[in-house]
Amino acid sequence: SLQHSSWSNVFEQRKDLDEICQNLVQDMDAYGVCVVDNFLGEEKGKAVLGEVLGMYNTKGVFKDGQLVSRKGSGDLKTIRGDRITWINGTEKYCNNIKQLISQVDAVVVRANKMAMASSGKLGMYNIDSRTKAMVACYPGLGSHYVKHVDNPNRDGRCITAIYYLNLNWNVKKSGGLLRIFPEGWLGDKVADIEPVFDRLLFFWSDRRNPHEVQPAFDTRYAITLWYFDAIERKEARQRYETGRHS
Numbered sequence: 691s692l693q694h695s696s697w698s699n700v701f702e703q704r705k706d707l708d709e710i711c712q713n714l715v716q717d718m719d720a721y722g723v724c725v726v727d728n729f730l731g732e733e734k735g736k737a738v739l740g741e742v743l744g745m746y747n748t749k750g751v752f753k754d755g756q757l758v759s760r761k762g763s764g765d766l767k768t769i770r771g772d773r774i775t776w777i778n779g780t781e782k783y784c785n786n787i788k789q790l791i792s793q794v795d796a797v798v799v800r801a802n803k804m805a806m807a808s809s810g811k812l813g814m815y816n817i818d819s820r821t822k823a824m825v826a827c828y829p830g831l832g833s834h835y836v837k838h839v840d841n842p843n844r845d846g847r848c849i850t851a852i853y854y855l856n857l858n859w860n861v862k863k864s865g866g867l868l869r870i871f872p873e874g875w876l877g878d879k880v881a882d883i884e885p886v887f888d889r890l891l892f893f894w895s896d897r898r899n900p901h902e903v904q905p906a907f908d909t910r911y912a913i914t915l916w917y918f919d920a921i922e923r924k925e926a927r928q929r930y931e932t933g934r935h936s
């Protein structure tokens with residue numbers, strides 16, 4: 691009966707959820723980086739992409755990216771970096787983005803609990819909140835993001851989660867590779883992440899993972915969430931309130 695199939699569907703989802711969470715816990719222990727492909731499936735992924743494109747084509751939603759200069763033919767050419775907008779998912783025409791956010795929340799919260807039980811590195815944190823979702827678009831034409839650390843000074847963010855939306859992205863043609871330089875990886879090994887459609891990426895937000903976005907030559911979309919550790923966040927707030935901050 692309908693009742694039966696919906697239950698099997700629920701268990702099916704739970705199995706997927708368990709597998710993804712186990713994979714996340716293990717990869718964060720071993721590499722500090724974790725890639726989950728086909729996170730939403732094609733239909734839901736395309737629905738999220740449709741909402742992002744709708745926002746991008748709505749005037750004034752995306753703020754202009756910061757100007758970055760690139761060596762042109764000898765002269766300095768200034769181009770725009772990523773253009774961003776922050777959303778919490780309750781905005782109009784963002785229902786699929788809202789569902790994406792709650793799916794990522796479910797994975798992070800469950801994996802955090804699992805890691806506490808199995809004393810994985812992820813279990814050292816108590817993840818109880820996150821930022822809003824940052825929707826970013828690199829307008830192509832060589833726009834990039836310089837090498838940086840998301841959380842260099844203990845602002846509370848422990849995990850970065852990035853969901854990519856780029857259909858049939860080919861790095862050879864379009865660039866836009868995310869290159870992570872994980873601390874502690876032997877030799878000068880790096881993690882090259884192609885920003886392909888329906889890919890979800892996790893990595894430690896702190897100095898363990900400097901990263902850069904190489905120049906993109908087609909429009910490149912991503913949605914980023916940063917998850918907070920309760921204690922580090924509280925300490926950051928205290929430092930900020932007592933004015934002891936750089």
Ligand SMILES: Cc1cc(NC(=O)CCC(=O)O)nc(C)c1Br
Nearest residue numbers: 835838839840852868901903912
């Ligand atoms: C605004 C802002 C964007 C990013 N984005 C990336 O690192 C790009 C990741 C990707 O799109 O592959 N990081 C920081 C620390 C700030 Br702040």
Ligand SMILES: [Fe+3]
Nearest residue numbers: 838839840901
């Ligand atoms: Fe970053």
